[in-house]
Amino acid sequence: xxxxxxxxxxxxxxxxxxxxLRCNYSYGATPYLFWYVQSPGQGLQLLLKYFSxxxxxxxxxxxxAEFKRSQSSFNLRKPSVHWSDAAEYFCxxxxxxxxxxxxxxxxxxxxxxxx
Amino acid sequence: KAGVTxxxxxxxxxxGQQVTLSCSPISGHRSVSWYQQTPGQGLQFLFEYFxxxxRNKGNFPGRFSGRQFSNSRxxxxxxxxxxxxxALYLCASSKNQETQYFGPGTRLLVL
Numbered sequence: 001x002x003x004x005x006x007x008x009x010x011x012x013x014x015x016x017x018x019x020x021l022r023c024n025y026s027y028g029a030t031p032y033l034f035w036y037v038q039s040p041g042q043g044l045q046l047l048l049k050y051f052s053x054x055x056x057x058x059x060x061x062x063x064x065a066e067f068k069r070s071q072s073s074f075n076l077r078k079p080s081v082h083w084s085d086a087a088e089y090f091c092x093x094x095x096x097x098x099x100x101x102x103x104x105x106x107x108x109x110x111x112x113x114x115x
Numbered sequence: 116k117a118g119v120t121x122x123x124x125x126x127x128x129x130x131g132q133q134v135t136l137s138c139s140p141i142s143g144h145r146s147v148s149w150y151q152q153t154p155g156q157g158l159q160f161l162f163e164y165f166x167x168x169x170r171n172k173g174n175f176p177g178r179f180s181g182r183q184f185s186n187s188r189x190x191x192x193x194x195x196x197x198x199x200x201x202a203l204y205l206c207a208s209s210k211n212q213e214t215q216y217f218g219p220g221t222r223l224l225v226l
Contacts, residue, residue: 090158
């Protein structure tokens, strides 16, 4: 069964500093990988996705993520954090064939931004 | 293009009642999935509908059910509500087996 692990429950970062959120997945084949962001009381907004090809993918709001097959990781990065980036971030995976559209999510990482 | 819409946004029910939540997908999207989000269990997949047929089902009791209409709109129903059903219920739509776009959610409180 596929699974996703986000080792960090909370991360505090200063405004202007860089941010990296870790994500490890378990899946038998090449998965489709996603990062979503959720602000308090809101739904999930898609930041970026990886299906195939270039392992460094760019997303919205200045975020990027790198797929590393050897490490089963899909870490999210942002070079300079803004106060508006304070939110909860979820990594997710969906299987390619036969799994329909079932997203499996990690537990999430809550990001706090210090002024 | 309008995003995924969910109604109602907030709901308060008492134990034993039933509830119906509605989701309108993005135009042209035929797949609708439902997720439950709670502080303790995180985001959990409930079920997915595609072309009016349930294609996938998560590990939830039979009290949780859903359906999809010919216009791709979907409803989920929870019968005999329990306190533990209090959660944010998220609906997502997609065009095919790829990216899912989420609605704002319906927050259900069971008293």
